[in-house]
Amino acid sequence: MRPVGGTSEASMKLSPNTLQRIETAMGHYPRKQSAVMTLLHLIQEERGFLSNEAIEWVADKLEIQPIKVLELVTFYPHYRRKKLGKTRVRLCRTLPCALMGAYRVGDQLETALNCKMGRSKDDGTLTLEYAECLAACAGGPVALVDEDLYENLNRPGMLQTLVDTVRDRAGEGASTL
Amino acid sequence: MTAERKILLRHADEPYYSPGISSYLAYGGYEGLKKALKRKPEDLRQEVLRSGLRGRGGAGFSCGLKWSLVERKSGKPIYLICNCDESEPGTFKDRQLAHKDPHQVIEGMMIAAYANDVVQAFIYIREEMPLGAKILQRAIEEARAMGFVGGDICHSGYSCDIVVHRGAGAYICGEETGLIESMEGKRPYPRIKPPYFPAVLGLYQCPTIVNNVETLCNIAHIVRMGGEAYAEIGRHGNTGTRIWCVSGKVRNPGYFELETLTMRELLYDLCGGPLPGRKLVGIIPGGASMKILKVDDNFRNRDGRAITFDDIIIDFDGIQAAGSMSGSAGMIVLDDSVNIVEALANIIAFFAHETCGQCTPCREGSYWARKILARMCSGGAREEDVALLYDLAGNIGGRTVCPMGYSITWPVQSYIGKFRDQFEANAKSNTCGVESFAERLIEK
Structure with a gap:
């Protein structure tokens, strides 16, 4: 990575909407460095991942060293350096969900979606992964499909609903498990 | 009749009540x-x-x-x-x-x-x-x-x-x-x-x-x-209601806003008791980092009187007197279908994933505990593993900046303390229980 000051605003070419939200976010905090997580969220939402360029741009914007941004990107599991699939399925594997059969559901999802756990499909349509506790334990097993929570995936039909949603989002037709 | 006392959740679940x-x-x-x-x-x-x-x-x-x-x-x-x-x-x-x-x-x-x-x-x-x-x-x-x-x-x-x-x-x-x-x-x-x-x-x-x-x-x-x-x-000393979250092996898991109820009232009257044909074995009372309570143990109430599991009062003092903590009020119920070693392996895998890595005992200890537990569940256990795991866990809690160290110490030591036979059986025969998931915890 280059030192601070190496990236101009123009080179990131963020959308006016994202830029506007970034300016707003920076004004929310008594110290603008506190906005770093929000900036990373906003850029990742637009770009799908955080490139070196993005990290330098954020560092520049907040007047901190790029390493102070990079160390957050490598620490927080939500930030990523590579693009994920268009749809992201996160299946909870922590105890309450595991007790209700989360790992079995995981196997079924791998087969139904033709995607290995912890991987993305080559065509970029889907990422399937295990997650730690999603705080919806009474409905276990639960999964997040992008921003939507699916519960009771061990009940008949629930898993099929999830699979159909994922296939719809991926642009494939619905089919049976 | 056993009922909830709804103050915080009084309206939340009413039909037509919106977040607006x-x-x-x-x-x-x-x-x-x-x-x-x-x-x-x-x-x-x-x-x-x-x-x-x-x-x-x-x-x-x-x-x-x-x-x-x-x-x-x-x-x-x-x-x-x-x-x-x-x-x-x-x-x-x-x-x-x-x-x-x-x-x-x-x-x-x-x-x-x-x-x-x-x-x-x-x-x-x-x-x-x-x-x-x-x-x-x-x-x-x-x-x-x-x-x-x-x-x-x-x-x-x-x-x-x-x-x-x-x-x-x-x-x-x-x-x-x-x-x-x-x-x-x-x-x-x-x-x-x-x-x-x-x-x-x-x-x-x-x-x-x-x-x-x-x-x-x-x-x-x-x-x-x-x-x-x-x-x-x-x-007294436990004022107000508390929202308890029940998950795991009961008929009606969910969240319940309670005033002063006993374990029996919550787990049987409100949650419908164990699943058909099953028997409750233990509960984790306040989130995964808390010590486990074994159902057929003897307990004490906060006045020091001997009581059974059913009579434990579910509040800060009641759970503490019983030997654990009410923590975040997340109650995970385990029945006789659950392999306790695998349950622990699952929890420790969580903490090994979530340790921030700042303090060596927690960062390294959680990793080693996960590794030992994974081999206990998947065929590579050594005879000394139970003692090793117990000892290792004892060197984490209290030796770190934040209380997360106890999230490894408490579960490991309480599970082994109360279900030692299962740990020893697992370490010897390397057999798994009904829900075999621990082999997934090994990093490939």
Whole structure:
């Protein structure tokens, strides 16, 4: 990575909407460095991942060293350096969900979606992964499909609903498990 | 008849009740705030102290006392952070409050803010609740438009705004000093206490109050009904209701707002008892980091009298007297189909994933505990493994900056202590139970 000051605003070419939200976010905090997580969220939402360029741009914007941004990107599991699939399925594997059969559901999802756990499909349509506790334990097993929570995936039909949603989002037709 | 006592969740699950401000106002919403703004902040702090409210996040520390420790003479700005980083496995109460009745959270926050001369408030919400963040954001905008948040609140001359801050998937941000570091834009490495008590040296080294969502929701009701009346609810030292989350092997898992109930009343009357043909074996009472309680053990109540599992009273003191902690009130139920070793392996894999890595005992210890447990469940166990695991766990808790070290020590030592036969059998025969999932814990 280059030192601070190496990236101009123009080179990131963020959308006016994202830029506007970034300016707003920076004004929310008594110290603008506190906005770093929000900036990373906003850029990742637009770009799908955080490139070196993005990290330098954020560092520049907040007047901190790029390493102070990079160390957050490598620490927080939500930030990523590579693009994920268009749809992201996160299946909870922590105890309450595991007790209700989360790992079995995981196997079924791998087969139904033709995607290995912890991987993305080559065509970029889907990422399937295990997650730690999603705080919806009474409905276990639960999964997040992008921003939507699916519960009771061990009940008949629930898993099929999830699979159909994922296939719809991926642009494939619905089919049976 | 066994029933819930609904105060915080009184309206949340009613049909046609929405997270919008009109639903909240229809039931007297923000009356507590209006009432509070007519009083002196000092009075309100006394009111909360009189209510006996204990923090609902995990430690159960007196909320009034926490507020009384805030450094007010330094002249530095005071901040309030609502901790909605609910991530303790088994806990999902803050999710209900934030998603279904966000204005209750906001009213509680604004009263807490006014009572403590707070200049700026924040809600730290975990990344895995994107919808919750949107609901809270919208609720803040609604409240601001009606003058309950922002400048000159209800024409009182007091101003305070709320900012929603989204986390990025790290459990340790639920620890208050880790949360503060995260809000400052750093890795959420917890700070050492002393000297970094948030009430004195918190966000930006300024006095900061970090309260759980449920704690703050209670504030609105304390002001409405008065501290003394609130203190009448529940047992002495355990005032108010508490939302208990039950998950795992019962017929009707869910969340229940309780006053003073026994284990039998909660697990059998409200949750419908064990699954058909099964028998309850143990429960983890307050989130995955707490010590396990074995159903056929003998227990004591808080007066020292011998009782059975069924008669344990579910509140701070009752669970503590029984030998564990009520923690975040996330109760995970295990029955005779569960392999205890695998259950522990699952929990420890969680903590090994979530350790922040700042302190060596926790970073290395959680990794080694996961490794030993994984081989116990999948065929490579050694005879000395049970003793090794027990010993290793004993060297983590109390040797780290934050209390997360105990999240490895307590489960490991209590599970082995109470189910030693299962651990020894697993270490010898390498057999797994009904739900075999531990082999997935080994890194490939």
